[in-house]
Amino acid sequence: MSILLAISTFVLILTSIFLILLVLAQKAKSDGGMGAAMGGGMAEATFGADTGNVLSKATINAAIVFFVLSFALYLGRIYERKHSSAAAGSALPTITAPASAPAQKAPAGIAVPATTVPTTPTPATKP
Numbered sequence: 001m002s003i004l005l006a007i008s009t010f011v012l013i014l015t016s017i018f019l020i021l022l023v024l025a026q027k028a029k030s031d032g033g034m035g036a037a038m039g040g041g042m043a044e045a046t047f048g049a050d051t052g053n054v055l056s057k058a059t060i061n062a063a064i065v066f067f068v069l070s071f072a073l074y075l076g077r078i079y080e081r082k083h084s085s086a087a088a089g090s091a092l093p094t095i096t097a098p099a100s101a102p103a104q105k106a107p108a109g110i111a112v113p114a115t116t117v118p119t120t121p122t123p124a125t126k127p
Contacts, residue, residue, distance in 0.1 A: 005076045012069045019062040026055050 001076070001080055005073060005080065008069060008073050008076070012066065012073060015062060015066050015069060019059065019066055022055060022059045022062055026059070027052070
């Protein structure tokens with residue numbers, strides 16, 4: 001299960017880098033934007049007049065893949081943590097505390113209220 005989660009995490013990282021590059025390659029509606037500075041003209045030459053449609057469809061698809069992978073990884077990590085804690089719970093030894101724990105001394109400057117130990121009354125004996 002952890003190998004599958006590791007591969008999914010790697011694919012998620014690649015998808016996020018691809019999504020960032022797709023967004024940067026697109027032209028802004030008002031001016032050339034970052035897409036023109038990073039070779040927006042080359043994208044127009046490659047895809048023709050439908051450059052905006054191709055890039056926006058690729059962005060939408062990459063965003064869908066990003067969100068689906070993120071949610072799947074979230075559920076996978078929850079499943080892994082739930083099953084690892086259940087397995088570790090039975091593997092760890094149980095430790096019991098001693099019956100009479102020694103009284104700890106409070107640090108200087110901290111007032112600790114005195115506690116009284118309730119005692120059971122002993123029955124009085126009649127002579």
